[in-house]
Amino acid sequence: MYDLIIIGGGPAGITAGIYAARQKIKTLLVTKNFGGQITKKAVAIENYPGFEEITGLDLIKKFENHLRKFKDQIEIKMEEIVKVQKQGDVFLVCTKDNAKFKAKTVIIATGAGPRALNIPGEEEFIGKGVSFCAVCDGAIFSDKDVAVVGGGNSGFETALFLSNIARKIYILENGPKPRADQENQEIIKKSKKTEVIINAQLKEIKGDEFVHSLVYEDSVSKQEKTLKVEGVFVEIGLVPAGLIAKDLVNFNERNEIKIKSENGETKTPGLFAAGDVNEGKYKQIVASCGEGAKALLAAFDYLKKHN
């Protein structure tokens, strides 16, 4: 039986792990991978204190190395968790491979994953032209025409990253104007390779063995149009990953876990949530780290009271 299980190896989970190790709590950190969303960041991170400019991969490697320094204090397992349950005072954390771990407290730090378009062809062509990660897949689109779906900051930053690789980049926004910051829009305006298409309602991704085109409807003219592209990068937001604990927490309308903001406590005693998985408004690395630290200190207090 562990004192604590932390689920998630992004900024929130890793910070909670570092704090747990220093408090000498018997802890298991279990995660699908280390890094989470920032490994998908297409351009450098410039707002994490202490690093004026650093790639997401480099920053998370530093986080992971820091955590692993405490290897004698904290156990780490690379597993996917499918369910968190509570039986009496004991939490059961169940993996995809049917293993079960027991703990007195749990911190859910599972972050969020990419939102899908849910249009024909999207799932079929994942890995064959459809991508949710330009950093991971961008290189195979060298000198090709591609589309980025989503006119927010992620979409614009992805287009900027791809402008060093692809021949032509279309950014498709479903509304009447892009939602990206003015700064990102100015940078993209200067790039001769990019073209922003507004009012685009995505209909279908078509291909043979690989994607060859993207069909959308112009919501003003109601005309259906086809773009000849070999890559489609989906950047339309995120879905929080807290459903693994659905029987033990309350969600808001966006499926984010409701917590007490001062300490990350959920409606179930001993169960905490930190980072992008919860209802916190500002989803940032530094905010997730802060929440990971707070949730851990709250779990520590809980353990002291209940031991």
Ligand SMILES: Cc1cc2nc3c(=O)[nH]c(=O)nc-3n(C[C@H](O)[C@H](O)[C@H](O)COP(=O)(O)OP(=O)(O)OC[C@H]3O[C@@H](n4cnc5c(N)ncnc54)[C@H](O)[C@@H]3O)c2cc1C
């Ligand atoms: C494209 C992009 C650019 C961004 N740029 C910035 C930026 O410049 N500055 C900034 O501050 N923030 C930025 N953000 C936001 C920032 O990345 C997030 O706020 C932060 O990563 C959230 O950390 P987290 O630990 O809560 O979750 P995540 O980073 O999502 O990590 C979740 C972790 O949980 C694991 N996990 C998920 N489900 C399970 C499961 N069922 N079982 C086991 N493990 C699981 C995942 O593998 C992962 O390790 C950006 C986000 C994106 C998508």
